[in-house]
Amino acid sequence: MDKNKLLIVTPYLADANNGNWRTARRWKQLLTPHYRVEIVDAINATQNNTPADVIIALHARRSFAAIAAAKKNYADVPLIVVLTGTDLYRDIADSAEAQRSLALADALIVLQEDAIQHVPKPYRQKTHIVFQSASLLTPAKKARDKLNCVVVGHLRQEKSPETIFQAASLLSENSPENSKIHITHIGDALDDALAKKAAYLTATLTNYRWVGTLPHGLTRAAIKRAHLFIHPSIMEGGANVIVEAITAGTPVIASKMSGNVGMLGIDYAGYFPVGDAPALVALLQRIAAEPNLLTRLNTACKARSALFSPSEERRQLDNIICQLIGVESPFLIRCN
Numbered sequence: 001m002d003k004n005k006l007l008i009v010t011p012y013l014a015d016a017n018n019g020n021w022r023t024a025r026r027w028k029q030l031l032t033p034h035y036r037v038e039i040v041d042a043i044n045a046t047q048n049n050t051p052a053d054v055i056i057a058l059h060a061r062r063s064f065a066a067i068a069a070a071k072k073n074y075a076d077v078p079l080i081v082v083l084t085g086t087d088l089y090r091d092i093a094d095s096a097e098a099q100r101s102l103a104l105a106d107a108l109i110v111l112q113e114d115a116i117q118h119v120p121k122p123y124r125q126k127t128h129i130v131f132q133s134a135s136l137l138t139p140a141k142k143a144r145d146k147l148n149c150v151v152v153g154h155l156r157q158e159k160s161p162e163t164i165f166q167a168a169s170l171l172s173e174n175s176p177e178n179s180k181i182h183i184t185h186i187g188d189a190l191d192d193a194l195a196k197k198a199a200y201l202t203a204t205l206t207n208y209r210w211v212g213t214l215p216h217g218l219t220r221a222a223i224k225r226a227h228l229f230i231h232p233s234i235m236e237g238g239a240n241v242i243v244e245a246i247t248a249g250t251p252v253i254a255s256k257m258s259g260n261v262g263m264l265g266i267d268y269a270g271y272f273p274v275g276d277a278p279a280l281v282a283l284l285q286r287i288a289a290e291p292n293l294l295t296r297l298n299t300a301c302k303a304r305s306a307l308f309s310p311s312e313e314r315r316q317l318d319n320i321i322c323q324l325i326g327v328e329s330p331f332l333i334r335c336n
Contacts, residue, residue: 004325006035007052009070011042011062018154020058020084022240023111023132027056030133030314035321042066054321056080056109060101061091071104078324081105085158085237085259088118107320111238112262128320131263132240133313136305139249140224147181147288150226150250152219152241153233154187155194160255161185163232165197166277168208171284180288181207183230184222188213224248227294228287231260234274238263243308251297253283265304270297 010024028037038052042063055070057063060081070079081101083092088110091098102108102120108127110116119127142148153159164185171178189195189212198210214222223229229245229252236259243263245252254260256271264270272279287293306312 003034003036004053004321005051006031006037006321007055008037008039009042009055009057009063009066010039011059013039013041019237019240023082024058026132026240026313027317030310031317031321034318052077054078054080054324056082057101057105058082059084060087061095061098064097064101067101067104078106078321079104080107080109080320080324082109082111083115083119083237085233085235088115088237089235089258092118092120106324109320112259114258114262114266115238118258128316130313130316130320131307132238132243133308133310134220134240134244134247135310137220137224137248142225142227145180147228147284148226149181149183149228149230149284150186150222151183151230151232152186152223153231154190154213155198156190158233158235159187160232160234160275161187161194161198163255163275163277163280164208164230165201167280167284168201168205170277170281171207172205177285177288178207181284183208184226185210186212186214186219186222220244220248223250226250228253228284228297230280231255232275232280233257233259236260246301246305247308249298251294251301253280253287253297263304265300268297268300269293270300 008024008027010020012018012020024039028039031037051074055077057067060083067081087098092102102123108119108123109130110127111130111132113129116124116127151164155161164183168183171181185198201208202210223245229250231239231242231252231254233255238259242252252264253270254264255274257274272283
């Protein structure tokens, strides 16, 4: 029997190397064994004349034209809209296009558990949580005389690189505690001013190094070798890089905002206030001075790791798709 066709619409393709593209690519890999999966960009999707059995659109606002066209041309084809961080925490409050996408969708997906409360109440019943995943890595041996930290995020305001810059500057003050703490910053230069600042700090500080963008394999290797992964974002829909840290055996410290809380849990001990560099520094100093705290964070992250397995992500996606296809679906048996 022919496989059902699944169309994944994304506003960004491989050249962007961002979260939307990586999600689309991973979902294609996960679902290809059971579906015929095609990825198209949101502009070309409006011109796509080949109907699909299910359409998944990433980003309510940026993919709106494709979402509207899909519902106009293929009204009976189930449509899933995946809400990003900018959708949840900015656009659905004031963008008519994002709001219309929510109404047109047959199902909504959010990528972490705290996001549900930010979906407008009329649409929560059709909203599903799908945690992203990453392959499990064997934890690396860590250096004993340092606290190596890694940050992964393109240099743009939503990722709050300024928090890392300020923290690195504060850590540059001479003290035995600070000298142990080193930060490696991975990410593309999407903002010239931020890139200049990162390059300047790399040249002038001994505890901070911006290395620019790296291939995915090298990025995961850097995360695996680090003692800590730092995620200082202002706005996140559910960062897969947190998943990649946890599944590499590297605990996370993160800004206490919805997207991070929804990934790590409300009672997690590794939070600092959004944009608060001195608080981040104080937390790093505590971890450097108290090995038991690092152990606690690692234990808490390991307890969450089962949520982020590829098989679980595939199961969640497949269940949603099967529900939308309906009881006549030949794949429904797989979902039970």
